[in-house]
Amino acid sequence: MGNKNLDFLFRPASIAVVGASAVPGKISSIILESLKNSGYGGKVFLVNPGYESIGKERCYPSIASIGEEVDLALYAIPAAGVAESLREAAGRVKGAVIIGGGFGEAGEQGRAFEKEIKDIVRKEGVRVVGPNCMGVYDTVSRLDTFFVPAERVKRPSRGGLSIISQSGSFAVTVMDELAAEGIGVARVVSYGNRVDVNESDCLDFLAADEHTKAVAVYMESVDEGRRFVESASRCSAVKPVMAVKVGRHDAGVLAARSHTGAIAGRYEIYRAAFRKAGVIELEGYEDFMDACKAYGTQEASGGNRVMIITDGGGMGVSIADACSKTGLEVPPLSADLADDLRSVFPPYFSVSNPMDLTGSATDALYAEALEKTMGGEGYDMAIVAALWGPPGLSDGLPALIAEKAGLYGKPVIICSPGGEFSREKTRLFRAGNLPVFSTPESAARAASALAGGAKKVKANG
Amino acid sequence: MDTSQMERIVKEAVSLGRTTLVEPEAKEILRLSTVQVPRFFIAKDVVGAFEAAERIGYPIVLKLVSPDIIHKSEVRGVSLGIMNKRELEQMWSEMILCVADEMPTALIEGFLIEEMVPVGAEVIIGAIKDPQFGPVVMFGTGGAAVELMKDVSFRLAPLTREEAFEMMGEVKGFPLLTGYRGGAVKDLGAIADAIMKMAEIIEKVDGLKEIEINPLIVYEKGAVAVDARAILG
Numbered sequence: 001m002g003n004k005n006l007d008f009l010f011r012p013a014s015i016a017v018v019g020a021s022a023v024p025g026k027i028s029s030i031i032l033e034s035l036k037n038s039g040y041g042g043k044v045f046l047v048n049p050g051y052e053s054i055g056k057e058r059c060y061p062s063i064a065s066i067g068e069e070v071d072l073a074l075y076a077i078p079a080a081g082v083a084e085s086l087r088e089a090a091g092r093v094k095g096a097v098i099i100g101g102g103f104g105e106a107g108e109q110g111r112a113f114e115k116e117i118k119d120i121v122r123k124e125g126v127r128v129v130g131p132n133c134m135g136v137y138d139t140v141s142r143l144d145t146f147f148v149p150a151e152r153v154k155r156p157s158r159g160g161l162s163i164i165s166q167s168g169s170f171a172v173t174v175m176d177e178l179a180a181e182g183i184g185v186a187r188v189v190s191y192g193n194r195v196d197v198n199e200s201d202c203l204d205f206l207a208a209d210e211h212t213k214a215v216a217v218y219m220e221s222v223d224e225g226r227r228f229v230e231s232a233s234r235c236s237a238v239k240p241v242m243a244v245k246v247g248r249h250d251a252g253v254l255a256a257r258s259h260t261g262a263i264a265g266r267y268e269i270y271r272a273a274f275r276k277a278g279v280i281e282l283e284g285y286e287d288f289m290d291a292c293k294a295y296g297t298q299e300a301s302g303g304n305r306v307m308i309i310t311d312g313g314g315m316g317v318s319i320a321d322a323c324s325k326t327g328l329e330v331p332p333l334s335a336d337l338a339d340d341l342r343s344v345f346p347p348y349f350s351v352s353n354p355m356d357l358t359g360s361a362t363d364a365l366y367a368e369a370l371e372k373t374m375g376g377e378g379y380d381m382a383i384v385a386a387l388w389g390p391p392g393l394s395d396g397l398p399a400l401i402a403e404k405a406g407l408y409g410k411p412v413i414i415c416s417p418g419g420e421f422s423r424e425k426t427r428l429f430r431a432g433n434l435p436v437f438s439t440p441e442s443a444a445r446a447a448s449a450l451a452g453g454a455k456k457v458k459a460n461g
Numbered sequence: 462m463d464t465s466q467m468e469r470i471v472k473e474a475v476s477l478g479r480t481t482l483v484e485p486e487a488k489e490i491l492r493l494s495t496v497q498v499p500r501f502f503i504a505k506d507v508v509g510a511f512e513a514a515e516r517i518g519y520p521i522v523l524k525l526v527s528p529d530i531i532h533k534s535e536v537r538g539v540s541l542g543i544m545n546k547r548e549l550e551q552m553w554s555e556m557i558l559c560v561a562d563e564m565p566t567a568l569i570e571g572f573l574i575e576e577m578v579p580v581g582a583e584v585i586i587g588a589i590k591d592p593q594f595g596p597v598v599m600f601g602t603g604g605a606a607v608e609l610m611k612d613v614s615f616r617l618a619p620l621t622r623e624e625a626f627e628m629m630g631e632v633k634g635f636p637l638l639t640g641y642r643g644g645a646v647k648d649l650g651a652i653a654d655a656i657m658k659m660a661e662i663i664e665k666v667d668g669l670k671e672i673e674i675n676p677l678i679v680y681e682k683g684a685v686a687v688d689a690r691a692i693l694g
Contacts, residue, residue: 222594225593225595229617268615269591269597270594272594273617275617
């Protein structure tokens with residue numbers, strides 16, 4: 001169980017695109033385009049009884065006519081035809097991704113189609129992702145089954161973050177944003193109506209996946225609650241796992257006759273499940289993006305003590321407030337550290353936490369402050385809010401901060417609010433693999449997510 | 462924990478077509494699990510009530526026992542601090558009249574005559590079987606206003622004693638148990654024990670869907686479940 005049986009999805013040696021079409025703009029032709037762009041190296045077979053060939057590629061009337069076993073079949077045909085085709089393909093394919101909708105989410109007829117698919121999964125042992133999903137975007141096996149054109153939705157580069165999403169559009173939007181932020185991903189899977197493969201299957205695979213350094217989960221509901229807790233616990237024991245659960249205001253399904261039953265809405269139980277499994281709870285879309293950006297470039301911190309370094313006093317205090325709100329600590333400098341810093345800083349600097357380097361800030365002073373505070377035992381991570389006003393700051397600052405950040409193995413988060421000039425500089429931080437946030441609140445949320453990952457991994461390690 | 466006797470209570474209620482346990486049944490389950498409950502007797506008539514009150518000793522508490530009434534105080538089905546036989550007789554008559562007025566169709570199984578326990582800090586402990594995640598336990602403060610305040614925390618069962626303590630620490634009202642404004646520090650160990658027992662009950666007793674202690678009165682030493690309810694299913 002686990003790792004091996006999702007290889008058809010994450011490491012397919014061959015793919016059949018069922019419903020391949022020569023008509024531009026059709027879902028199947030976008031998928032073919034995505035597959036081509038992703039640089040997938042395995043065999044790709046086109047299947048459609050309506051064509052002899054598409055472009056220069058041969059087109060097969062059925063999966064059976066291919067004449068060899070196929071790892072993954074991608075279904076881009078209307079719901080009514082999927083069951084028959086899948087039944088015929090059973091024994092010749094290891095697994096399928098059913099892209100199209102019109103199943104359980106679409107009335108009685110759709111539910112009947114979905115039930116047929118479930119029966120085939122049970123009887124024939126073929127594994128199915130979807131229906132009503134995007135499938136997989138995988139930078140490790142260079143696989144992309146998403147039916148959104150690359151010119152509209154950018155694909156992220158290779159990285160260590162993997163994403164499991166019940167919603168296809170959520171996965172797509174997050175990918176697009178991460179691509180724009182220069183944050184890479186390992187594997188993204190959208191599993192839709194989950195007639196077979198569910199979030200626990202994916203967590204089992206990703207727990208053992210050496211290319212995945214952290215996992216982010218978007219869920220609307222859970223398939224097998226207790227199994228999810230077990231799978232997420234195993235995964236969070238070896239790498240950070242974070243999750244957002246949406247649709248929080250569903251009424252409790254219990255006969256709410258005790259106070260407990262009345263209070264125990266669905267979300268409270270999900271939260272308890274996340275706690276039990278060591279999953280970092282994310283509050284919503286912003287929180288999800290901030291955590292993804294943080295884990296896309298940084299590792300979990302050793303604890304929750306934050307050092308704030310800035311050249312704007314007000315911004316420093318704002319970040320400190322945002323940190324306390326999320327449960328992070330902003331401890332004062334130790335007497336020794338303060339003495340040490342006073343010996344190198346001008347007397348009018350505010351040597352405390354937050355540390356204000358004022359308008360006299362220079363690249364070197366930032367480097368000094370970061371080195372001295374991160375070098376000791378007093379702090380687990382730093383939020384650096386370099387406001388670009390001081391003339392002493394140059395384009396070399398981001399690279400210098402990145403260099404110092406690398407010395408101590410502690411996360412460094414950049415908070416860089418501001419207008420045109422500041423926004424233009426964010427690319428310099430990104431080049432140094434530092435996550436950039438435009439508000440104190442988002443920087444604090446990111447720091448909180450990194451602190452949340454530490455405890456569990458450590459406690460189990 | 463031996464659940465066979467607890468399951469017998471549940472089965473008997475189910476065989477009578479009931480969907481809830483009445484308070485003395487829920488308390489019997491708690492008592493069997495070693496959660497402390499006040500001494501009590503059930504009286505079918507006023508003479509029986511006098512006898513029970515004599516055996517317990519005044520002051521006593523008088524409560525309605527009805528499978529149709531889940532929140533007794535809403536029909537004035539609870540009378541605290543009854544000092545003597547004359548007061549008991551008076552409260553008995555008033556309670557019968559009030560119920561006849563408010564819920565004329567409610568089946569009255571009898572009356573609970575119970576030891577009046579001293580004042581202490583009040584907490585709620587509940588446990589439910591969630592259709593997705595299975596047994597879950599809740600801890601909270603706020604007494605009767607708990608649904609309004611929602612100052613509660615949840616854990617999946619089974620849970621460790623450490624998790625039970627974490628649950629207490631997570632609610633805003635926690636300082637009320639640890640000496641807020643000069644109050645005495647309450648027996649947190651007794652609360653943790655009750656949380657663990659409730660988690661075990663919901664996990665192990667078949668046919669029980671929800672069980673709740675509200676309130677558990679907590680002292681410097683020990684804690685007593687003065688009211689309890691349970692939903693079957």
